[in-house]
Amino acid sequence: MKKRLIILVTMLFILMMAVPAMAEVNLDVNGKAYKPAYAPQVEAGTTMIPVSVAARTLGADLTIQDKQIELNKNGNILKMTEGSLAASYNGEDRTMPRAPELKDGEMLVPLRFVCESLSAQVLWQEDAQTVAIQYQEKRNDMSAEEMLGKSSQALADANTYKMKLNMDMTLGMQSGSEGTTMNMKTQADCAYQEKPLVMYMKQQLSGASADSSEKIENVKAEVLVNESGMYMTMPDYDGWIKLEVPGLDIKALMEQAGGQDVMSSITKMKESGMLLNYGNDGNKDGKDYWVLNITMSPDSFQNYLQSLMKQVPEVFNPPAEAANAENPLALEELFKNMQVDMFYQMWIDQKTFLPQFLDLDANMDLTMKIDDENKNPVEMSVQSKQNAKYELYDFGIDFSVPDVSSAISMSDYMAKQTAEMGNANQ
Known part of the structure; x- marks a missing residue:
């Protein structure tokens, strides 16, 4: 049961951030409300913000080593030191109104000083208690949103x-007095076709608990999504299984969610309030890239989930014929208790406009109800941190997928598992 939960949670994005009891202010970036996991705080008249949020907002590269903090935006360098009012910008000495400080795992810096040092405009909107940041860049005469559209x-x-x-x-799970932390690695190869929809993925998962008492060794799985639905393999079954939930159109869900394709998902997230800007241009293996920074705060991620709920309501409010079906996920309740903070960097080829690399940092936090061994409901909390790297290639080249015509239903698979467990206990 625990191993299956671990495999399930690797597909969720969750964040938990502790926020101190200080006066909070709202944040607006280029006319869009942005609510990071750790909200800006006013301390002694100075608005403090996590330096990581400042870096994302401005598209700057961030380096923190010991107490030294460095932001690099298009070759302009801002240096600060934890606990010191002294700073420098391109070698010129400057004085901050408040020193950087480490709180609840976040390095806080004065918002206005940092943003204005890196050429952003900062305005205070008294009525709305909002700090408005204006910062626009273009590449090839295109805004960040136009670049995303061109690349898509x-x-x-x-x-x-x-x-x-x-x-x-890194995945942490806690239920009552029992808890475990797992460190896991996932490798996957995926082939994607937009029209008609086809997605084929081969995945390998391995990991171990912090004390090595629990291990997941080279668990392999495959997933195929096509016009007929969603199919998958399981480690303990030699064959394909068709994922079917009474009253649920799996194909419609995959299309609305981007078919589990990261690029389609990012494009759909655009309307949910994600923050989009340019990072510093990059070079890999002699090839030049534009870099887009894409941030989804817990609020914007919830907006994204709400849009999915409206587009595919049967997933979250199944029809009457499905009411008695076993549903271990309880999706609507699950999503309500989920917080997610995601940050992508998308590397776009300057000649072809194709996205070739994606880097992801994600933090996640989830609370859900599960049954213990006595079928009594208990609360389980799950926290995870993910770092992922994607590489896209073979654009416009056809590919083949496995034959799934002999796939069995999920209900038949579960019946087989139940029968095998019964025979093993005899």
């Missing part, structure tokens, strides 16, 4: 591509 269109024109994924994940 280039990918749609290719129609097919392949992707490699490498992900490290």
Whole structure:
């Protein structure tokens, strides 16, 4: 049971951030409300913000080593030191109104000083208790949103591509007095076709608890999504299983959620209030890239989930014929208790406009009800941190997928598992 929960949670994005009891202010970036997990705080008349949030907002590269803090925006360097009012910008000495300080795992810096040092405009809107940051950049005469649209269109024109994924994940689970922390690695190879929808993924998962008492060794699984639905393999079954939930159109859900394709999902997230700006231009293996920074705060992620609920209501409010079906996920309640903070960096080829690399940092927090061994409901909390790297390649090249015509239903699979467990206990 615990191993299955661990495998399930690797597909969720969750965040828990402790916020101190100080006066909070709202944040607006380029006309869009942005509510980071750790809200800006007013201390002695100075608005303090996590330096990581400042870096995301401005598209700057951030380095923290010991107490030294450095922000690099297009080659302009701002240096600060924890506990010191002294700072420097491109070697010129400057004085901050309040020193950087470490609180609840976040390095806080004075918002106005940092943003204005890096050429952003900062305004205070008294009535709304909101700090408004204005900062716009262009590449190739395009805004960040226009660049995302251009890149998305280039990918749609290719129609097919392949992707490699490498992900490290730390997962903590606590239920009552019992708890465990797992360190896991996931490797995946994926092939994606937009029209008609086809997504095929081969994944390998391994990991161990902090004390090595629990291990997941090279668990392999495959997933196929096509016009007929969603199919998967399981480690303990030699064959394909069709995922079916009474009253649920799996194909419609996959199409609305982007078919589990990271690029389609990012495009759909755009309307949910994600923060989008340019990072510093990059170079890999002699090739030049534009870099887009894409941030989803817990609020914008909830907006994204709400939009999915409206588009595919049967997932969260199944029809009467499905009311008695076993549903271990209780999706609507699950999502209400989920907080997610995600940050992508998308590397776009300056010649083809195709996205070739994606880097992801995600923090997640979830509270849910599960049954203990006596079928009594208990609360389980789950926290995780993910770092992932994607590489996209083979654009516009056809690919083959496995034959799933002999797949059994999920209910038949569960019946087989129940029968095998019964035979083993005899």
